[in-house]
Amino acid sequence: MATDEIERFRERYSVSHEEALLAAEMDTLDSDYQANGYTTRAQADEIGDVLGLAPGQVLLDLGAGCGWPGLYLAARHGCAVVSLDPVIEGVVVARHRSVADGLSARAWAIQSRADAIPLRPRSVDAVVHADVMC
Numbered sequence: 353m354a355t356d357e358i359e360r361f362r363e364r365y366s367v368s369h370e371e372a373l374l375a376a377e378m379d380t381l382d383s384d385y386q387a388n389g390y391t392t393r394a395q396a397d398e399i400g401d402v403l404g405l406a407p408g409q410v411l412l413d414l415g416a417g418c419g420w421p422g423l424y425l426a427a428r429h430g431c432a433v434v435s436l437d438p439v440i441e442g443v444v445v446a447r448h449r450s451v452a453d454g455l456s457a458r459a460w461a462i463q464s465r466a467d468a469i470p471l472r473p474r475s476v477d478a479v480v481h482a483d484v485m486c
Contacts, residue, residue, distance in 0.1 A: 358439055385420035386445055389483025396421035397428070399480060405429035409477040412436065414466045415484030419446030422480060423459060432458035434476065438465045 374384050382393035391399075399421065405411060407430035413422025416435035423446065426433035433455070435446045443461045450459035464470055466484075 381420075383420055383424065385424065385449060386418040387420040389417070389420065391421050391482040393424070396424055396482075399482075400425045400429050403478040403480075405431045405478060407431060410434065410475065412469075412471070412476040412479045414469075414479060414481040416446060416461070417442035419449050419459075419461065421482055423449055423453060423455060425480070426455055426459055427453055431477075433460075434471065435459070435461040436464050436466065436469065437461075438463065 374386070377387055378384050381387060381391065383396075403411070405425055405428075409429075409431040411422055411425060411431050411433045413419070413425075413433055413435045416422050416437045417439065419433075419435050419442075422433040422435050425431065435443070435450075437443050437446070440463050443463045446459075446461035450456050450461065453459075462470060466481075
């Protein structure tokens with residue numbers, strides 16, 4: 353991700369907690385995760401069902417930003433989640449959200465690029481990458 357793209361996302365996260373933006377997100381996506389993407393709750397539900405997520409599994413959410421939909425899927429299905437994003441501001445939001453949702457024991461938010469994933473091979477059961485820019 354180029355420096356100007358990272359800066360643009362930093363700016364978006366600095367205002368994503370504002371009441372009007374959260375209300376718009378709830379109206380359009382049926383979520384309140386400070387999301388920058390377009391994945392609706394219904395689509396996230398379908399993703400989780402198709403993946404067959406369950407307790408004891410690990411989900412990797414690439415380009416997770418604030419944690420949507422990975423944290424939501426972990427809460428809904430009981431799996432663990434690793435949220436990966438190159439923008440630290442999104443990672444911080446995801447970490448705070450995991451604590452607020454009671455997921456901190458099975459949710460990790462890590463600043464990293466997708467081409468340098470800091471995980472052992474075969475350490476995850478499923479991968480999502482909703483609304484990721486390449």
